Amino acid sequence: QVQLVESGGGLVQAGGSMRLSCAASGRTFSTSAMGWFRQVPGKEREFVASISGSDSSEIYADFVKGRFTMSRDNAKSTVYLQMSSLSPEDTAVYYCAARPHSLYSSSPSVYPYWGQGTQVTVSS
Numbered sequence: 001q002v003q004l005v006e007s008g009g010g011l012v013q014a015g016g017s018m019r020l021s022c023a024a025s026g027r028t029f030s031t032s033a034m035g036w037f038r039q040v041p042g043k044e045r046e047f048v049a050s051i052s053g054s055d056s057s058e059i060y061a062d063f064v065k066g067r068f069t070m071s072r073d074n075a076k077s078t079v080y081l082q083m084s085s086l087s088p089e090d091t092a093v094y095y096c097a098a099r100p101h102s103l104y105s106s107s108p109s110v111y112p113y114w115g116q117g118t119q120v121t122v123s124s
Contacts, residue, residue: 002026002113004096009118012086016122020081022096022115030074033104035111036081038092038120045095045108049081053102061106086122093117 008020022034035050049070051058058070069082079096097111105111 002029002032002098004098004113004115006094006096006115006118009094009120011121011123014087014122014124016086017082017084018086018120019083020094020096020118020120022079022081024077024079024096024098026077026098028100029077029098031102032098032100033102034070034072034079035097035099035105035108036070036079037095037097037108038090039095039117040092047106047108048094050104050106051079052104057104059104059106083120086120088122088124091120091122093119 003025005023012018031053033053036048037045039045047061049060051070067085072079095117096115098113099111
């Protein structure tokens with residue numbers, strides 16, 4: 001079983017930056033691919049970024065390329081999402097997810113483990 005706990009959300013002004021963290025429990029963290037997703041009320045959960053469990057390679061949604069960076073610290077069993085140049089359109093609940101496979105993925109259906117989410121609000 002894997003437990004994920006996100007932190008770092010809050011309120012930020014447009015153009016600002018914020019870093020989200022996701023602390024994971026479980027012995028297989030270092031080989032697990034991790035993902036960040038976000039959701040706004042009335043819409044489906046959408047992919048933001050994912051990082052592999054083998055070489056820490058990353059993939060990103062087109063709308064965050066160049067603005068967001070995902071990283072991982074296996075020694076701390078934690079992944080991060082560094083967000084910059086935030087806009088009100090980035091306002092959402094951000095979720096961390098884990099899968100028992102090393103390959104990154106943008107599909108939420110392949111992630112069996114999810115955190116509780118952290119609210120990010122960007123004011124204009």
